[in-house]
Amino acid sequence: MAQPIDFTVNLVAATLDLTVCDAENVVAALLDSRLAEERGPDRYVIAAGVDVDAFPTPEDLQRCNAWRVREAALADRVLNPHSLRLSAVYQDLHVQVPAVDEVRAWFRPRRRELLDLLHSLVATIPGTGAGVRRTGTTALAVALTEALWGLCRAAGAIEDADAALGLGLQAVPQADARTAAVLRARLASVLADRGRVEAAVDELDAAVGFARDAGDLRVTGLVLATRGRVLALAGKAAAAVEDLRAGLTIAQGRGDTRVVGKLELALGSALRDLSATDVAAVHLTVATGLLAAFGDDVGQARAEVALASVLTTQGRPAQALRLLEIALRVLRRHGNPAYLADACHQRCLALLADGCRPEEVRAAGAEAVQCYRTVGRHDLADALQLHMATAIDSG
Numbered sequence: 001m002a003q004p005i006d007f008t009v010n011l012v013a014a015t016l017d018l019t020v021c022d023a024e025n026v027v028a029a030l031l032d033s034r035l036a037e038e039r040g041p042d043r044y045v046i047a048a049g050v051d052v053d054a055f056p057t058p059e060d061l062q063r064c065n066a067w068r069v070r071e072a073a074l075a076d077r078v079l080n081p082h083s084l085r086l087s088a089v090y091q092d093l094h095v096q097v098p099a100v101d102e103v104r105a106w107f108r109p110r111r112r113e114l115l116d117l118l119h120s121l122v123a124t125i126p127g128t129g130a131g132v133r134r135t136g137t138t139a140l141a142v143a144l145t146e147a148l149w150g151l152c153r154a155a156g157a158i159e160d161a162d163a164a165l166g167l168g169l170q171a172v173p174q175a176d177a178r179t180a181a182v183l184r185a186r187l188a189s190v191l192a193d194r195g196r197v198e199a200a201v202d203e204l205d206a207a208v209g210f211a212r213d214a215g216d217l218r219v220t221g222l223v224l225a226t227r228g229r230v231l232a233l234a235g236k237a238a239a240a241v242e243d244l245r246a247g248l249t250i251a252q253g254r255g256d257t258r259v260v261g262k263l264e265l266a267l268g269s270a271l272r273d274l275s276a277t278d279v280a281a282v283h284l285t286v287a288t289g290l291l292a293a294f295g296d297d298v299g300q301a302r303a304e305v306a307l308a309s310v311l312t313t314q315g316r317p318a319q320a321l322r323l324l325e326i327a328l329r330v331l332r333r334h335g336n337p338a339y340l341a342d343a344c345h346q347r348c349l350a351l352l353a354d355g356c357r358p359e360e361v362r363a364a365g366a367e368a369v370q371c372y373r374t375v376g377r378h379d380l381a382d383a384l385q386l387h388m389a390t391a392i393d394s395g
Contacts, residue, residue, distance in 0.1 A: 008027050010116035012094045017065050019109065042129060062136065065117065069140050072114055072147035078103045079334075080150040082258055083297050084222060085141035086179055101332055106149050114151075115160060120165045120239065125387040141171035142179060149186050153193075156337035156374045162190045181210035181219050185226040193338055195379060197234045205232060208394050218259075220248035225263050240270040261290030265303045272310050281310045301327040305343045308350060317353035341371030345384060358392045 013023035027044060030036035066089075072088050078098060098108045122143040147167025152161035167189040170178050184207035191200035204227035211220040228243035244267040249313040251259040267284030284307040291299035304327040308320035324347045331340045363386040372381035 006039070006043065006045050007036075008044070008116060008120075010042075010113050011120050014068060014110075014117040015061060062140075065121065065137070068114070068117060069144045069147065071111075072144060072151065074105055075103045076147040076150040076334040079154040082294070082299075083150060084182070084218070085146050085150075086182060087146050088139065089143045091147070098141045104155065107155060111152065111155065111157060111160060113173070115164060116145065116150060117313075118148060118164060118167050122171050125171055137172050138173060139358045141327055142168055142183075142365045144168075145171070145183065149190075153190070154336045156371075158193050158338075158375050159192055162187070162194065165190060167363055169316050177210040178214035178216050178219055181207045181216075181223055182216055184210065188226055192230045192233050194376060197230060201227070201234060217250050217254060220265075221254070221256075221259065224250070224268050224272045225259070225266060227264045228263075228270065232266070232273055235273075237270050237273040241267065241274070244270060255291055258296055261294060261303070262295070262299060264290065264305060265299070268303075268310075272306070272313070277313055277375070279309050281307065281314075284310060297330050298339065301330040301343070302339055305331075305339075305346050311344050312346070312350045312353050315353075317350040320350040321347065321354060324325065335372040336375075337371045341368050341377070341380070344368035344371060345380075347386065348384070352388075352391050361392060362386060 009023050009027055010019060012018065012026055013020050016023065016026070016211055019024065025155060027036065030044070031038065031112065035047055036305045037047045039045050054358075056302060058319075070089055073085075073087070075095055077090065079095055081297075121137050121144065122337065123139050125141065144159070145164050148164035149161055149168075152158070152164060155386035165183055169180070169183050169187065184203050188200040188203040191203060204223065207223045208220075208227065214220075224243045224247035228240045228247060230241035231237075231243060244263055248263040248267060251263055264283045268280045268287060271283060273282035281291055284303055287303040288307060290301055291303055304323045308323040308327070311317070311320040311323065324343060328340075328343050328347065332342050344364055345368040348361055350366055351361045369381040371385055372378070372384070
């Protein structure tokens with residue numbers, strides 16, 4: 001007996017590259033023609049007795065899905081040109097870079113459709129759902145997970161990034177410790193972005209084990225670097241420094257300029273939290289230079305923001321403001337909302353330290369608050385608003 005073909009409106013939209021509105025019209029036409037039947041809220045099945053040979057074959061759908069995944073990977077590469085990606089689809093991409101704003105506009109209406117496609121892919125992998133096996137589906141699911149991780153974070157859609165990684169981890173074969181380590185490290189980053197720092201540390205402890213099983217130094221360095229950053233967020237700066245120095249040693253041994261730069265940035269930030277501002281400034285200056293030499297504009301801007309925070313702490317807010325002005329130009333154009341929120345927050349603190357007018361402080365703080373709320377960090381937004389009000393009133 002033929003396997004019933006189940007589908008949803010979003011799956012039709014993703015498969016046929018339609019808007020949700022157009023996909024709803026297609027489904028309505030299938031129902032009106034009695035070619036499909038409704039099985040529940042947004043759940044449909046091809047009607048019994050219908051000649052399914054008239055419909056696309058699983059192979060046709062797989063080719064279409066592969067095209068959709070490749071399209072998402074191309075968009076991810078535009079927004080995240082330097083980030084590590086494991087999936088084979090990324091190895092032969094030839095990115096003719098469109099404007100970043102065009103890619104963001106392309107992704108906005110497709111985000112839910114691509115998540116629904118990922119859910120459908122994972123459901124057809126043995127052990128993850130009730131579906132039947134399709135050749136290459138696991139690789140497609142992992143590739144789409146990687147693309148959605150980058151695209152959702154760039155859009156500030158942290159909950160969707162979390163959902164995508166949760167689905168992707170279901171698709172990873174048990175023997176693939178390398179991919180499991182990387183996806184768990186990315187999930188930890190998302191959990192930390194959402195304020196769930198202790199859960200993020202637990203994920204990273206597991207990721208370290210997978211990375212060691214994989215025997216891949218680059219992945220081990222990435223996981224240690226991520227755990228170091230998350231430990232710093234958890235207020236465990238000394239433990240963070242230990243992980244970050246271990247990751248830095250690995251990256252230096254591999255000659256990976258960008259990773260070294262990012263680790264210098266994270267290490268400088270952790271040392272700042274330990275009040276070792278002079279040493280922190282050295283690491284952050286090195287990070288700025290390395291990331292600039294590599295051509296990572298966003299990474300360089302983030303290093304400049306961290307260095308500005310040290311300058312403010314050292315009583316040099318005017319220098320910090322000059323550095324932040326440069327960094328903000330880049331982050332408003334390219335960075336994700338979480339990075340922009342941090343930069344605006346630091347500008348607010350520098351303006352307060354420099355004795356600037358209350359309206360300037362309020363304007364800078366308002367932008368940071370809006371960005372924090374965009375990424376769901378209402379706790380940070382509320383804390384900053386309270387800090388601004390108290391500081392302005394006492395000033």
